[in-house]
Each structure stands twice: as C-alpha cells, then as structure tokens.
Amino acid sequence: MPPSAATDEFTDGAGDRLVGAALGSALAIETRGLTKVFGAQRAVDGIDLQVPTGSVYGFLGPNGSGKTTTIRMLLGLVSPTDGDHEILGHPMPQELTTALHRVGSLIEGPAFHSHLSGLANLRRLDAADARSDASSSERRVHEALDRVGLKPAANKRFRTYSLGMKQRLAIAAALLAPRDLLVLDEPTNGLDPQGTREVRHLVSTLAAEGITVLISSHLLGEIQQICSHVGVMRAGQLVAQGSIEELRATQTAQLVVHTPDPRLAAEVLTRVGVAAVRYEDEVVTGEPGAEPPERISAALADAGIRLRRFAIDRPSLEDLYVSLTGEGFEVRS
Template structure:
C-alpha cells in the first residue's frame, strides 16, 4: 500500500535531549492512523517536523510522495492540519478568521470562498456561533474552529494533533464522526492522541510512542493478534473448571474464588463451555476478553497508560 507519510531514521535533538529517536513511520494511504503516546513522548515534535514547522536533526520525511521540507510548496496545499491547538485573531469573529486564512491561501478560489467557509463551519457545528468574536469562544469552540480551518478545502491528508482536546463528550463524538466521514471520502487521517479509547474507536492503524521512540506500529488488528485472547469462566468450581481448560490446551490457566481464566489460543469457546457443562461444572457467566490498546501498550513498554485524561 502506498504511504501517505513515510520517515526514515527521523531524529530530533534539543541539546543533549533526544525528543524523537530514529523513528520510521509508515502511514498507509487511506488509513486512519493513530499516533499514540503519553504527553511528552515526542508526538507533537514529530508532527511539526512532518509539516516543515521544525527541522529534523537527522533522517528523512516524505509527505504524499514529496520530500520534506523541499517539497513543502507543492504538498502542503494538499494537507490540512491542526497542530499545537488553534490560534486565531481574538477580536475577529470565527467566520472572519476563516476568511483571512482562506484569503492567504494562494491556491484557493475566491469565487466560492463563502460557500466553502459556510460548509466548514456547518461540519464542525459552529454555524450558529460564526459571528461571535474568537475571544468569546470556549476551548471546545476554538478547537472546532481549528478543525474547520483544516477542512476549508478537500485534503488528501489531514494531520490532527489532539483533535478532541477541550471537547465535551458530545463534541468528541462529533469529531469521531467527522474523522470517519473524511476518511470514507478517501482522505488519509493522521491523528495524535494520549487517549487510548479514542484511538481504539477511530483508527485502522496505530503507532505507539514512548520516550521519543516508536515502539510499535501497524494495523490495530495485527498488533492485537500478537496478544492472547483470554477466556473467563465465572463459576464456584474454579479448580474443576481449570482442569477442563487445561485439557483444551488453554495456557496460563488460573483459578480463584470467582472462577477461572486462561489464554484461548486455538480453542473454540463454545466447545470449552460445552465440555464444562458435560463435566458438571456450574457456569454462571462466560466472558471473552479481547486485548485492547491498553494491554498492548503495557505489553510493549511495561508501563501503565492513563486512559482517562
């Protein structure tokens, strides 16, 4: 699959500190790629280098097939971006801010400017507040205006740095819907986040950063397949149930006062439950625990990950 973003040995140092440590990003064209990691892991620095806003210490970057930053003038009009949070003129309205941005784009067509701005404001839910001064906007409204600015024109690549920052649950759901809509139209979406749940719901591919290093990347389904799916049986006869699970070849079987768990491997859950019943083991509940991104992160780094902030 063609890469919308590709880096080779990308490195960024600030004095003696290495913020981005020899990373090889590969973002497939048409994917929704979640760039995942705790705050301070190097995500925003990487994005700034990708867009030509900061210089790499070493390595190469290609966006949509163009070498950056040399090809910036050719490629950036095809890229929409929201980086480091939106920044607009505080005493202009939301609409007037977008008018100024659009007028500064030498590749934009003035004749349909009003239509495009109206459509962008409508898409992010700001049509009713378009006449308000930016300084009166809440953090969530400012984030929405930044998204509108990135969507003033059709884009081949959309780069979003923490796009749900400052949004309430409803706004977060709308951003998820917007990302899905843009991706369905053929745009590659590259979004950074420290929220595992958001990436899990929106993305097809993921790259995981830790302390400036890219510790894993690939499709979410492929990365998850490296972790074992677990079967949990709630029963008062944990020892008897554990014996049945071992007969089916489940690994790491463990019993406690509430039941038994084991790694499924190639075993079929329905067959295991049928055998439990035949063996007289009372089964209260059966749960198939599929690994999520939190388990994946912990397995790769040995560290916890804050999923709520």
C-alpha cells in the same frame, strides 16, 4: 469525482480538483529512521511511521513521548536531525510546497486574530493561499464554517469563543481547501460531550470520503471509536503500530471459568491444550491460545463440569497502551 489514491490533485481557478502527477505510494505518511535531537536529548529516536492511505490513524503516547515533535517534523516546522520521510508520496522537504497544499492541520492549539470574527479570520487565511480563487472564497469559507457547526457564531469575535469553538474554527481552517490528509493534534481538547461527538462524526465523514486522518490524542474513547490504526510512542520511540485489531491480537487472551469443580476443570483444560492453567477457590484461569472457545466449552460440558461462568477476556486498547508505556490512559467516552 472522489480523489484517487494514485494521483496528485491541484486546484483550478474555480476551486475544483484536478488530476496531476502520480503519487506512487500506498502510504499517506512514511518515515524512515526519523530522528530529532535537542542537545543531549533524543526527542524522537529513529522511528519508522507508516500511515496507510485512507486510514484514521491514532497517534498515542504520554506527554513528552515525542508525538508533537514528530508531527512538527512531518509538516516541515522542525528539521529532522536524521532520517527522511514522505507525505502523500512526496519526499520532504524537497517537495514540501506541493505536498502541504493537500494537507490540513491543527497543531498545538488554534491561533487566530482575537479582534476579528471567525468568519473574518477564515477569509484572511483563504486570501493568503496563493492557490485559492477569490471568486469562490465566500463559498469555501461558509462551507467550512457550516461543516464544523460554527455558522451561528461566524460573526462573533474570536476572543469571545470558548475553547471548544476555537478548536472547531481551527478544523474549519484546515478544511478551506480540498485535502487528502488531515493532521489533528488533540482535536477534541476543550470540547463538551456534544462537541466531541460532532468532531468524531466529522472525522468519520472525512474518512469515508477517502481523506487520511492522523489524530494525536490521549482520549481512549475517541481513539477506539474512530481510528482504524494506531501508533504508540514511548520516550521518543515508536513501540507499536498497526491496526487496532492486529495490535490487540498480540496480547494474550485470558480464559476465566467459574465452577464448583475447579480441580477437574483444570485437568480438562490442560488436556485440551489451554496453557498456564491454574485455579484458586472456584475460579480457573488459563491462556486459550488458538483453541476455539466452542471446543473448550464442549470439553468441559462432556466432562460434566458445572459452569457458572465461561469467558475469554481479550485485552482492550487501554491494556495494550499500559503494557507498552507503563502509564495509565485518560479514558473518556
């Protein structure tokens, strides 16, 4: 039975999910004024993070912007200097043990015993979980390996794994128990294009099952293809968050018209309500605002304007990122 957003879930002796206490929250992660100070540096400065339950949330920002410090505070690895937060409806750190049993994570790269195989590493991790049942351990371990495509390499020693294989083993470890939230820090780091597609498909599958996924990443293609929401960090501050479409809509669209009648076209565009109209040579630009494109193009056609190109260019996620952080974005599909 799929998990309910309104219930806690625990594992019984057979490894099945059970219904427990009410969550009482539509947010998988919520922070209020979360702050971390190291000496004179405010690494994270009073952020109010809101990750909707069931979303795939891309956590973006340049190196040193505070993303990893934030994630470490969320999971109880670092104590906040100020502020408070909840994970899956549980106040932290008061209910840390209850909350984190339902959270899988990959933070700052995988760490396993190098002399053991991938299979043996997962067996040890599963045995260390006080809530896991030994009788179903082998099933869970093999299912996790299969889910990330590592069954053929299950008996190879970890030290022989490529970086991409190590990343996938870490994701398998995060999936050993039923999860309601996955926190992945650069999950496709070191993966080849095929491996990146596999992880993207895996994240999409998990999201379809109702699992909330928080992904910290620098890869624009990855974020655009799998994330429903984003949050952007800059110098320790959360400068924007929301659905991708909502954030793109905050950026000004640009109307571009190529015509041999630029002066007349500029007059028509101004008359129908296009703002900031200007032209140079045979290119006319402006800001259409809420004006429907069909109304603008019809007005140009009615005035006899000869059109060679008519387009409304809407800002991309990369444009948004650059406008918020002032830095470029690594782009890889």
